[in-house]
Amino acid sequence: MSSAAPGSEGPEAKRPRREDTIDLDVGGTPFRTTRMTLQKSPFFANLLACGGEGPVFVDRCPQLFAHVLQFLRTGRGPRCATLAESDALAGEFDFFGLDDSQISLPEQVVLTGQYYWHNSKETAVHAKVEAYLDEGFQIKHLSSFAGMVEAENGVAGCTFVLEK
Secondary structure (H helix, E strand, C coil), rough: CCCCCCCCCHHHHHHHHHHHHHEEEEECCEEECCCCCCCCHHHHHHHHHHCCHHHHHHEEHHHHHHHHHHHHHHHCEEECCCCHHHHHHHHHHHHHCCCCCEEECCEEEEEEEECCCCHHHHHHHHHHHHHHHHCCCEEEEEECCCCHHHHHHHEEEEEEEEEC
16 A cells, blocks of 8 residues: 555656657757647647657757747746847747747846947947847946047947946
């Protein structure tokens, strides 16, 4: 007779059964998770409904998919370090049918680079800063530095500290 109290189960009961685990090959990187986790994504819910044997191959970026899988497991959106990372993850969330509003940006961003006056480099720096401003960031600090020769040639270094 078992010494466990009725309704209580040992640690092996919490472990998913073999048929409940799914092996994925995402861009050549193996992942293993549960059917229940994957069914939170409309993409995987449709894919799993079709059945099939063996690992499921998904032709996506494995580094980004790791964030998607963590979101499916925890329900907490990833925090991105840059707008580029946020945009890339938003594309992955859209692909898998997930709400990309769960992706959050950092609270503070520091942009540093060369700043050229009156040419395309100036515009490129402005575009990066403006992209953050469009996301609700504010410039908290701006510093620029240039040597005499650089200043005469219209070149300076600059650092923007942006905060949300």
